[in-house]
Amino acid sequence: MDPRPNPNTNRLKRIAGSTIEIRLLAADREFLRDLARVNLLSSDHAAKYHYPHLKGGATRSLNRLEAAGLVESKTLRITGRPPVKTYQFSSRAMARAWGGSLPITGAKRNDLHELISSDLYFKLDRPADFRLAADFSEADISAVGGCRPDALYTDTSTGELVVVEADSGHYTKHQILKKIAAWESVGLSRFVWGQPQYATARIPALNNISLYRF
Secondary structure, X not given: OOOOOOOOHHHHHHHHOOOOOOOOOHHHHHHHHHHHHHOOEEHHHHHHHHOOOOOOOOHHHHHHHHHOOOXXXXXXXXXXXXXXXXXXXXXXXXXXXXXXXXXXXXXXXXXXXXXXXXXXXXXXXXXXXXEEHHHOOHHHHHHHOOOOOXXXXXXXXXXXXXXXXXXXXXXXHHHHHHHHHHHHHOOOOOEEEEEOXXXXXXXXXXXXXXXXXX
């Protein structure tokens, strides 16, 4: 049984302060529960992973969720790519109802960084225990030492703890190697790394690193 929250629509209407009646379909709920896992999703994610069965794509469904006050959208502009429409929960209270949070962004973490983390979640086939740094347990924090990655998950075939790192393109070669060395020093040996096509420094070609470019 899936342990993730699955709130009813009456509760969601109260949180949103909305008078709009909305019936959440299974695909809507799956989108919102994935959003709770990673905090930021794009319209491309929704079209590919949540609404591929709809001939008209995800736009109509996402507009319906936004009109009901469950999510809000923004446009993210990325060098060398068309603008991307992104979605996050409409409020902290709405995010909490689904077991999630709002994206934590600032000088060191922008929306592109958060979107790459989400991209990696799907590239990894949605690991059941995928968790962002803000959701790390005390055991996770102890396991990663002083250098906290963007996410962790467990490889169910080997039992290994896998480090997930999103690089929005600003890491230098020195920073990359320093992070890898820090994790290896505490016994971690498997890494998944995501970068945009335009990055300051490339990830080294090592057997224990799985690299994805977006």
